[in-house]
Amino acid sequence: MKITIAIDGYSSCGKSTLAKQLAATLGYSYVDTGAMYRAVTLYFIRNQVDIFHPEQIEQALQHINIAFKINELTSAQETFLNDECIEQEIRVNPRVAGTVSDVSAISEVRRFLVKQQQQMGKNKGIVMDGRDIGTVVFPDAEVKIFVTADPTVRAQRRLEELTDKGQQTTFEEVLANLEKRDYIDSHRQDSPLKKAEDATVLDNSHLSKDEQFNWAMHLIEQKLSSAGM
């Protein structure tokens, strides 16, 4: 009996690390919905789509095909935009990080992606992370986790990730981008980031990856046994 696991929360707080670990352990599929918003953003940047022009947006969306594929060499899941691997670019391109919150506030974009996400999860057995998974995409998910952490801890983690990928940036820049995204994500009109009423909060400011994984597995086991599954 497979279930749906929804993981939402602020930017750079380790949602995808946790989601990937859970999916691998449970033999579930994993969907990084942030990567889908980043892919649309990259397409809009490359094709100079005016985000204040609804017709241009509708038109552009018709030409966007997003897929996830496993890299056979690294076993890592990668994001593809119209058959091109864009995994690296959507993570390090500062223009993507700078505009993705504005693009993801557009209702047409959300409708387009939410429909695909619901389709991907229709047979359950999925761990999906994002901002609106427990509230909008899968309001009936059996397990909902809302992840948060101190902004300075998150900025430090993100800085290390970017530095490892060869990006030159500063702690202040990373923190400012993160706080700006959090603000836009939680104040937009359509599907703002908020904790679903039945979600459990995970503050991982002082937890290691193993500790947060064990916490989540415990929660999942509890939910499954209380549902008699």
Ligand code: DC
């Ligand atoms: O998780 P991330 O940082 O890769 O997400 C990038 C942006 O996409 C983030 O600023 C908010 C948006 N997003 C969203 O609005 N809804 C989702 N389900 C996932 C991401």
